[in-house]
Amino acid sequence: MTDVTLTVAGQAGQGIDTASELLARALVRSGYHTFSYPNIMSRIRGGHNFTAVRVSDRQVYSVPGKFNALLAMDELSVDEHRGDMVEGGMIIAEPPESPSPRPSPAGGEGEEAGIAFRVPMAVIAEKHGGTKRMANVVGLGALLALTGHPATGLRSLLKERFAAKGEEVVKQNLGCLKAGADYVKKKWGGTCPCELPKQTRQPRRLLVSGNHAIALGALASGVRFHAGYPMSPSTPIMEYLAAKQAEAGLVMEQAEDEIAAINMVIGASYAGARAMTATSGGGFALMVEGLGMAAMAELPVVIVIAMRAGPATGFPTRTEQGELLFVTSASQDEFPRFVFAPGTAEEAFYATNRAFELAARFQVPAIVLSDQQLSDSLWTVPSFNLARVKASSDFDELLWQGRPANSYQRYAFTRDGISPRLRPGTRGQLVRSLGTEHDEDGFQNEDKAVRVKMHGKRMSKFEAMARAVERPTCYPEETAEVIVFCFGSTYGAAREAVDILRAERASVAMVHLCDLVPFPRERVAGLLSPARKVITVEGNSTGQLAILLRRETGIKADEQVLKYDGRPFEAKALAEEIGAKCK
Amino acid sequence: MAESTAWSTNAEVTWCPGCGNFGILTALRQALAAARLEPWQVVVVGGIGQAGKVAQYIGANFLHGLHGRAIPHALGVKLANPELKVIAVGGDGDMYGEGGNHLLHAFRRNPDIVCLAHNNGVYGLTKGQAAPTSSLGFTTKHREAGTHMPAFNPLAAGLAMGGSFIARGFSGDTKHLARLIGEALGHRGFGFIDILQPCVTYNHVNTAEWYRKRVYDLEVESHSPLDADAARARILEWPSEEEDVEIPIGVFYRSRRPAYETCGRPGQAVTGFAFDIEVVKKAMGEFR
Ligand SMILES: Cc1ncc(C[n+]2csc(CCOP(=O)(O)OP(=O)(O)O)c2C)c(N)n1
Ligand code: SF4
Ligand SMILES: [Mg+2]
Numbered sequence: 001m002t003d004v005t006l007t008v009a010g011q012a013g014q015g016i017d018t019a020s021e022l023l024a025r026a027l028v029r030s031g032y033h034t035f036s037y038p039n040i041m042s043r044i045r046g047g048h049n050f051t052a053v054r055v056s057d058r059q060v061y062s063v064p065g066k067f068n069a070l071l072a073m074d075e076l077s078v079d080e081h082r083g084d085m086v087e088g089g090m091i092i093a094e095p096p097e098s099p100s101p102r103p104s105p106a107g108g109e110g111e112e113a114g115i116a117f118r119v120p121m122a123v124i125a126e127k128h129g130g131t132k133r134m135a136n137v138v139g140l141g142a143l144l145a146l147t148g149h150p151a152t153g154l155r156s157l158l159k160e161r162f163a164a165k166g167e168e169v170v171k172q173n174l175g176c177l178k179a180g181a182d183y184v185k186k187k188w189g190g191t192c193p194c195e196l197p198k199q200t201r202q203p204r205r206l207l208v209s210g211n212h213a214i215a216l217g218a219l220a221s222g223v224r225f226h227a228g229y230p231m232s233p234s235t236p237i238m239e240y241l242a243a244k245q246a247e248a249g250l251v252m253e254q255a256e257d258e259i260a261a262i263n264m265v266i267g268a269s270y271a272g273a274r275a276m277t278a279t280s281g282g283g284f285a286l287m288v289e290g291l292g293m294a295a296m297a298e299l300p301v302v303i304v305i306a307m308r309a310g311p312a313t314g315f316p317t318r319t320e321q322g323e324l325l326f327v328t329s330a331s332q333d334e335f336p337r338f339v340f341a342p343g344t345a346e347e348a349f350y351a352t353n354r355a356f357e358l359a360a361r362f363q364v365p366a367i368v369l370s371d372q373q374l375s376d377s378l379w380t381v382p383s384f385n386l387a388r389v390k391a392s393s394d395f396d397e398l399l400w401q402g403r404p405a406n407s408y409q410r411y412a413f414t415r416d417g418i419s420p421r422l423r424p425g426t427r428g429q430l431v432r433s434l435g436t437e438h439d440e441d442g443f444q445n446e447d448k449a450v451r452v453k454m455h456g457k458r459m460s461k462f463e464a465m466a467r468a469v470e471r472p473t474c475y476p477e478e479t480a481e482v483i484v485f486c487f488g489s490t491y492g493a494a495r496e497a498v499d500i501l502r503a504e505r506a507s508v509a510m511v512h513l514c515d516l517v518p519f520p521r522e523r524v525a526g527l528l529s530p531a532r533k534v535i536t537v538e539g540n541s542t543g544q545l546a547i548l549l550r551r552e553t554g555i556k557a558d559e560q561v562l563k564y565d566g567r568p569f570e571a572k573a574l575a576e577e578i579g580a581k582c583k
Numbered sequence: 584m585a586e587s588t589a590w591s592t593n594a595e596v597t598w599c600p601g602c603g604n605f606g607i608l609t610a611l612r613q614a615l616a617a618a619r620l621e622p623w624q625v626v627v628v629g630g631i632g633q634a635g636k637v638a639q640y641i642g643a644n645f646l647h648g649l650h651g652r653a654i655p656h657a658l659g660v661k662l663a664n665p666e667l668k669v670i671a672v673g674g675d676g677d678m679y680g681e682g683g684n685h686l687l688h689a690f691r692r693n694p695d696i697v698c699l700a701h702n703n704g705v706y707g708l709t710k711g712q713a714a715p716t717s718s719l720g721f722t723t724k725h726r727e728a729g730t731h732m733p734a735f736n737p738l739a740a741g742l743a744m745g746g747s748f749i750a751r752g753f754s755g756d757t758k759h760l761a762r763l764i765g766e767a768l769g770h771r772g773f774g775f776i777d778i779l780q781p782c783v784t785y786n787h788v789n790t791a792e793w794y795r796k797r798v799y800d801l802e803v804e805s806h807s808p809l810d811a812d813a814a815r816a817r818i819l820e821w822p823s824e825e826e827d828v829e830i831p832i833g834v835f836y837r838s839r840r841p842a843y844e845t846c847g848r849p850g851q852a853v854t855g856f857a858f859d860i861e862v863v864k865k866a867m868g869e870f871r
Contacts, residue, residue: 029871056770058620105666206870213734215727216870220863224853248862256688263648267628267659271667273658280706293598293649332855384867386860393856423854424626424660425667434639435631443639444593444647 002032002057004144005064008136009050009081010073012043013243018049019071019205022161022514023140026153026388027055028207028380031199034441035060035492036378037568042316044230045337048076055196059380061344061492063568068194069147071139078116083300090194091116092142092184117146118146119183136189137173141180146188149196151181155483182189187489194381206381210374210489212235213381214304214346218276219388225275225304227253227264229283232316233372234306237278258283262290266352269299272395272423274356275431278304281323282312288330293363295335296418297433298411298458300359300366300394308370309575312332317374318566320541321488325369325547327573328517331350334455336365336462339517345379351514353389358468360394362461363418371539373568378450397423400429400491413453417460462518469515471523482582483531485557486538487545489568494537496571497578506582513545519552528555535559535581587624590615594639603780603791604633606754607701608640611670613757616765620668621830628657630673631684632708634701637672654689657696657862658843664852665844668768670697676706679735681716686737689773690744695842697767699776701754702735703782704789711785719824721788734810734822739775741817742811742836747772749814749836753798754780757789759832771842779830792831793831797821801833808837 001351002480008020017038035054041047054064072078072093085091119142121135125167137158141478141482143269144151160174208216215237218226228238242252251268255261261277268275279287294301306325309315338358342348352368359366362389366521400422408429412419419440420582424431432442439453445454475495486494492511501508511527513520528549529536536546541564546557559581563569590612597793607793617624622643629638631650638645644667648656676688678700689698704721706712713721715735722729732734741749747771760778767774781791781796806813812834821830 023728076741094815101831136858147627176700183857198624204871206867208870214871216863216866219858222856222858225659227659242612244850244862244866245847248859248866249853249857251848252657253662253855255655258683259652260685263652263655264659264662267646267656268663268853269659271626271660271663271852273663274661289649290652297646297648339742386863391856395855412761423664425664425854426622427623429622430623430642431638431644436647442645443592485856503700 001387002196004053004068004196005052005054005058005066006069006071007050007052007067008071008073009048010076012041012049013045013055014073015133016049016051019136019140022154022157023143024156024378025207027196028205028520029202030153031202032057032196033059033380034207034378035062035380037363037373038367039316040344048080050077050081051195053357057199061096062496062571063493065570065572067144069099069273071143073136073139082372083331084551088115088500090146092119092139092146092572094118094122107528108192117142117184119180121180124183127164127313128179134176135173137176138180139368141177142184145181147182147194147196150198154294156472172487190503202244204383206383208347209236209378210345211306211376212386212414213379214350214352214368214370215240215571216384216409217349217541218302218356219244220384220386220391221274221353221356222391223274223276223356224250224278225265225268225273227255227261228266228279229255229258229261229275229281231280231549232279233375234304235309237304249392256263258286259290262301265291265301266294266297266299266581269294270297270424270486271300274360274394276302276304280306280308280325281310284327284330292331292333292335294365295331295458296435298363300363302355302359302366302368304368304370306375307369307414309564317372319396319489319539319568320378320552320564320566321490322544322564324369324487324544326539327369335458336362336364336465337368337517338465338469340367340514341369341488341516342514343489343512344373346381347514348374350388354470354515357392357562357578358465362465363421364461364465364576369488371489375556387437389481400426406430411438411440413440413457417457425484438576466518466520469518469520471518472515472527473512474527475510475512477509478527479530481507481532483528483534484510484578485513485528485534485536485549486510487516489536490539493569493571495573497575500571500575506579508578521552524549525553525555528553533558533582534563535578537561537569538576539563539569590642592640592642596640596852597636598633599784601783602633603703603754603782604637604834606700606757607699607778608637610760611637611641611699611764612759612784613761615767617761618768625668626660628653628660628669628671630677631676632706633760634672634674635677651677652685652830653677654682654685654698656690658692658694661696661844662848664854665695666852670699672699673701674707674715675700675702675704675714679737683715687740687744690741690746690775691748692843693772693840695771695858697764700775700777701762701780702777703780703786705782705786707782707785709764718788718822718824733824736818737820738818738835741756741775742815746836747840748774748776748834748837749818750776750834751832752776752778753832754778755795755817756798758833759800763834770837772840779832781864797828797830797841799829799833801831806833808834811836835871
């Protein structure tokens with residue numbers, strides 16, 4: 001079994017993102033599974049960034065522990081990560097300014113835990129690419145050569161990527177790639193402390209970030225309107241949809257602030273568009289009044305919230321799960337809503353589709369709760385199955401043909417609390433939507449009986465909504481002595497921790513909750529009650545999932561694992577913590 | 584063509600007797616009746632306050648939303664369905680206070696939306712606090728020292744932000760106001776009208792009488808709305824702290840700019856359900 005980690009590190013602006021993404025994509029195309037987590041600082045130049053690409057022949061879901069190889073674009077990265085290397089791991093870096101390398105058995109020069117391969121990347125890049133900026137491509141060439149993996153995949157990727165910039169640029173990139181490989185082959189003759197053999201099968205898989213999986217889920221759900229205001233880590237969703245406007249026939253509006261964004265979404269939804277916004281916790285805090293407006297007016301909206309550490313500005317580019325209770329209960333008074341907290345990019349795609357479909361069917365707001373780890377990581381996923389995607393029409397105009405003029409009642413009382421929708425602009429009918437309490441016609445009304453009935457109508461949807469959500473995911477089976485209970489992006493680390501513990505013969509299983517609101521009370525209680533121990537695992541300091549679990553089911557978590565340092569859970573460390581609490 | 588009676592509703596009008604809002608409602612109904620529009624083609628988006636209630640009093644589609652958010656609501660409607668005639672209505676608290684940022688950017692964007700800001704110099708619905716347009720020193724029941732800020736000049740802000748239709752009306756001259764609204768409805772862009780509106784209950788400074796003595800019609804002075812310099816000079820005449828000031832009403836400035844919803848947009852309604860599976864397949868393929 002292969003499970004190795006190749007890390008690209010350096011300053012912001014040194015092409016760390018591009019290099020790690022190209023590397024991962026080439027490996028996915030050649031049949032590997034990858035998981036890349038960008039460890040980025042909130043700055044555009046300088047600093048220290050690194051992306052660890054975990055590569056395996058099985059599906060991988062979480063951030064790696066130690067690195068097998070490091071492509072260090074600056075000396076700081078070498079210093080920073082020496083301690084992160086596995087014994088004998090390889091470090092590819094520029095020759096140091098005052099060399100005093102010790103020879104090492106593998107042919108490179110020994111450098112504590114790692115073996116250093118000093119490659120003059122900048123000089124080679126200038127020679128073959130005409131600019132130092134292609135040093136990352138030289139580094140990639142060297143890295144691949146040292147793993148013994150064929151460079152064909154990366155070559156064709158470079159061709160695709162730079163085709164638009166002209167033949168010369170393609171030639172330079174290919175030249176740099178080859179020169180990097182040639183340099184190490186000549187000097188160290190193909191020593192491979194970390195091998196990545198050619199895979200026999202190359203199934204069609206995608207390499208996609210959580211953000212892009214959500215954006216694709218929105219496209220597949222017929223999104224026609226997005227308004228947003230940039231906020232890490234959600235911004236790529238807005239940027240992606242902006243680029244897709246013409247092709248997909250949708251409108252992406254960059255609003256002047258998040259308050260404007262949610263209210264534009266409400267206006268578009270009223271007009272009849274499938275509409276969404278995406279933000280992080282701070283932006284959502286500004287949107288909360290609008291959330292209530294959508295609920296009161298019974299207008300479907302989809303809100304994606306990619307959590308980062310907070311409060312206030314917090315850690316702009318780091319992860320946390322501290323907004324669970326906020327998003328499940330935000331706004332004045334009471335109304336039904338959906339909250340989905342997918343665990344993987346694959347689940348995020350389908351959960352986004354459920355958010356659109358169910359928001360439309362029940363005419364309520366739906367929230368997709370992501371976080372920096374899910375949103376920013378690059379995941380290897382099977383091609384999304386469009387046959388599994390639900391996409392239905394929100395309107396039945398035919399119903400209104402031939403009806404008397406002005407007979408439409410936006411808030412007509414019905415058995416299931418759902419009143420038929422109509423788009424403004426329908427001949428002869430008027431559509432009245434409002435955030436003030438109202439009667440069936442959509443006029444403001446302060447009568448207490450009307451209030452009780454109208455509030456009841458909205459709240460009555462909740463039961464049917466609860467039946468419409470998906471069951472929790474159980475891994476690898478439903479019953480075990482110890483149940484690890486988690487939500488959102490904790491899925492990956494928890495799942496792998498369960499694997500580690502089961503390999504040590506512990507009776508442990510995971511229950512992961514994506515569809516959080518309405519909370520599937522009976523199902524969760526049914527899964528958790530028989531366990532000897534329930535351990536909640538979540539990325540916040542007060543145990544919000546445990547609080548929600550207790551509130552909804554009365555079940556008290558026996559143990560909690562909490563993390564709030566802005567970094568994702570690591571499977572190995574988590575397995576140790578869970579193991580200690582199992583006893 | 585719909586008669587002006589067709590533009591009313593059964594909702595009870597809850598304004599104080601003598602309120603300037605009645606004049607604005609009348610003028611808006613007249614303008615709509617004259618504009619050869621059908622009620623189902625029109626969406627009135629209301630803010631929250633006495634002014635925003637207009638949404639429920641006009642017999643058209645309406646979205647009656649939140650305090651300060653009439654403009655983003657209206658923009659969402661317009662971008663989603665450019666065929667609808669969209670009118671955003673709110674008070675000076677709505678448009679210049681709570682939603683001031685939206686107004687600045689609406690001038691810049693220039694969507695084909697009519698924007699009516701009922702300027703009564705006070706927060707009516709919350710019982711008489713100072714508004715952004717209250718004059719310097721305006722006292723309220725609980726703040727006898729008065730405001731320490733000069734009044735906001737929305738027209739100056741509009742001109743600075745590239746507004747393409749900048750006008751002021753007076754609720755006491757419904758004929759003139761109806762004509763102004765008609766012009767704004769015909770303007771392909773952001774048709775902004777600041778409307779002087781006496782509040783008989785809470786604003787005892789800017790009364791109907793006070794306005795009547797001071798307003799004059801720009802047209803009578805043969806002002807050219809195409810002349811930005813002349814517009815700037817007229818716009819800066821008022822608000823002013825001088826006692827014997829005159830207040831111009833009419834169209835101060837007008838220019839031709841493309842309507843926002845036509846700029847780099849699908850150009851048709853994006854309402855209703857429609858999507859192309861081939862587009863999604865291709866999009867997925869780009870992540871190979
Ligand atoms: C977010 C929010 N803040 C405050 C209020 C309370 N509120 C309602 S109307 C209003 C001010 C009304 O003033 P204006 O917009 O000038 O309208 P007018 O009543 O004067 O026509 C305020 C502060 C509210 N509804 N929502
Ligand atoms: S309080 Fe003033 S603005 Fe409100 S209805 Fe009465 S007079 Fe009109
Ligand atoms: Mg007011």
